[in-house]
Amino acid sequence: MPVYNGEKFLAEAIESVLSQSFQDFELICVNDGSTDGSQQIIDSFLDSRLKRLSQTNAGQASARNCGIKFCKGNLISFLDQDDVYLPTCIEERVKYFHKSDSYSFIYNDFMIIDKNSTVVNPSVLKWRKTKSISGKCFNELFLNGTFISPSSVMMEKEIFDKIGLFDETLWGADDYDLWLRISYYYSIGFVPSPLNKYRVHSQNFSKNNSIMENRTALAILKAVENFPDVDKLVGKREMKKRLYQVCFDTAYSNLKVGDLNPAYYWLKKAWHWGRKPKTLLILVATKYFGALVGKYYSRKASE
Template sequence: MTTNKVSIIIPCYNALPFIKETLDCVFNQTYKNIEVIIVDDGSTDGTLEFLKTLSSPNLIVKPNSGKGACAARNYGFKLSSGAYLQFLDADDLLSLDKIEKQVNDLDLLSNHVSVCSTAHFYHEPEHGIITDHDFLYSTESPKDFLINLYGANGKDYNMVQTSAWLTPRAVIEKAGLWDETLSKDQDGEFFCRVVVNAQGVSYQPEVKNYYRKHVAGENIANQKQRRHLESQFRAIESKLNQLKILENTVAYKNAFALQYKLLAIDAYPEFKDIYKMAITNSKALGGSSYEPVLGGNIIEIVKVTFGWKKAKIFKLFLHQIKDLIKSK
């Protein structure tokens, strides 16, 4: 039986409503050789005070106020001693045998990373929806795995959520730590480097990661501020460069033309300078015919009739009207 320790690193900020459930799923893992490192980023809701009441020989709680989730993960990594690393967000959950089965896979493979499917849920994890089956598989060609994930056919793409991975320390040390300057897609950029530096990907279909979605759209993936879009732009550039060995392939051009167009769609019309840079880069790679789904029937009719840009302007106008009505 393996004796490899797993370090579970949890960045935490104002997670008091969720952290107990997250820790229950961690300490009830069937794999027991773990250490749990929680790095609090300046919580103001009593999270840190609650964490300080917990007592366990394999629990480390440290403050790292106001430096962000990436800095918290890097600090946690420096404190860790495990052969494998599990990054886990403070409001997410893992199936109770996730770590055990992924460790069993990695113990048989040299410098591979393990991944599982993610169920997206709001309240009950058992009702979560999985959308990533077609993009996850075991392979000795990690770069091709990433290109397929990003959209090798130019239209179908997906993402792997942070907590779905289990990663050997040696692979992370080779790839480098989290980029603390990024505020969006920092996990995609980090795990691109990790997967590129691995010898292969092992997909474990029997376990799950449960990603909690928030009704108010508080997840980083839902944020559209300028700094988030600029971060997304830099993350795409990093991925593009990491996979440059494939730059002459159709799959590479399709995938990154699509990724730049997705960013252009996100940026339009509020941030037209970012839109122009992203759409120019997309066209330089051959362009993308991808058409977004923007909303309800009326928005979709506008899109079909006048194009997605006009539909986005109309959608923004409707939101502004609603906000104006609410403010009165």
């Protein structure tokens, strides 16, 4: 559990783990340089299964990596500081592993709750109106983005020996990058029961669209660079279409907040993958009339 200034929801998150029906686990809380009362909340739980680590603030990915290196178990789950496990969460995940030898990584359906812990939707699958996805999932993840929440996964620790840890340079999309790497090498299992609660509130990092889209685009480009057969796996046309769209959308997000340099960078990438006249027009306008273009898109975003 990576922790950074999470005092508002942290006690509920920790309690949801310590009260699990499955008892044979260690909960590793990594305090990532919190400046609020998070450490005091962690220390208030007098349970031998709770392990306490601290580091200077380095980001969520770094905190997760710190916990991974410390853990002793062969199965690893994650829980964000504002999310909650249902009482049988770990038990059901472990049962799934025991039932099937086909998967080294699984994820489950989950509920959505608000800042008051009220259930907004009892199933993310029904909310998104999508079907469960399992097996070879790389194509789906690459072409359509992530459908896996970090708090909904369990995986064998040895996976990290093969693919490495969370990429700390991709904070905000470090989980998506990891899922892409895992799905390239491994089949993924899906547990249909909602086993955890994902909290939506005003402080969710994922609400910062500009940063998220920049990091997501970098994660996708990283996958193309690291896996040269992506064009064969997903189809060359589909790959170029995906790369164009994510680069263009990222440029647009940067234009809306007035970040012209990254906008120009992503427009060049979009032009490379799409060669669309509209993209070239915005690219040239951004280069020579950046201030005006920035004002135009900022005003458009506020309308």
